[in-house]
Amino acid sequence: MGRPATHTTQQFLDAATKLFADGGARAVTMAATAKAAGAPNGSIYHRFPDRPALLSALWLSTVGDFQDTFTQALGDATTLDAAVEAATSVVHWCRKHPDGGRVLDAGKQAFGPADWSPEARKAVAEGETDLRKALKAATVNLPPLTGCTGEDVVLALVEIPRAVVHRYLSTGRTPPPKAVTLVERAVRKLLSA
Structure with a gap:
């Protein structure tokens, strides 16, 4: 009978997230992650067979947690308040997880998806499909209620919160509380026009 594991997958992913936030993808090596x-x-290597597996797991874990928060806030996307809650959830999530926010801000390409396993690529594609479905529902449900267009909905739910958090995350800062207010005000104004 072998010894019980003393380090969890999540501990390695947390370490890799911090390494990425501090030094980008190059900093996320197997040895550096183990040390951190x-x-x-x-x-x-008992958790990840190689660096691409570590990088794909880092991306999948981060984006999965983020998307769960976003889609839960959006719900069935049938009210302006749900849209505002979903848009502001982006800022709240990045405030709670600033290192994870830097992972998302860097984008999937920073993690070498061409080297990922077929299973990891499939999992990412499934997550992206789920997010597209949620956004599609919002572009169908919200315009008749608000008088806005589908493009307005995408701008409100995706581009506005992304732009607001990017200005902080890209310079190593955590979005401040005023970023939530800014997103809420912009989204409410856009979708109430």
Whole structure:
């Protein structure tokens, strides 16, 4: 019977997230991640067979948590308040997880998806499909209620919150509370026009 694992997958992912936030994708090596997690070098290979597996898991974990928060806030996208809650959830999530926000801000391409396993690429595609479905529902449901267009909805739910958090995350700062207010005001104004 082997020894029980002393380091969890989540501990390695948390360490990799911090490494990425501090130094970009180049900083996320197997050895550096193990060291940052306080684990022996070999132990990381029990969780991830190679660096592309670590990078894909980092992206999948981060984007999955973010998308769950966003789609839960959006719900069935049948009210202006749901749209505002979804848009502001982007800022709230990045405030709560600033290192994760930097992962998202960098985008999937920063994590070398061409080297990912077919299973990881499939999981990412499924998550992207789920997000597109939620946004599609919003572009169908909200315009008749608000008088806005589908393009307005996408701008309100995706582009406005993304632009607001990017200005902070791209310079290593956590979005301040006023960023929530800014997104809320802009989205409410756009979708109430």
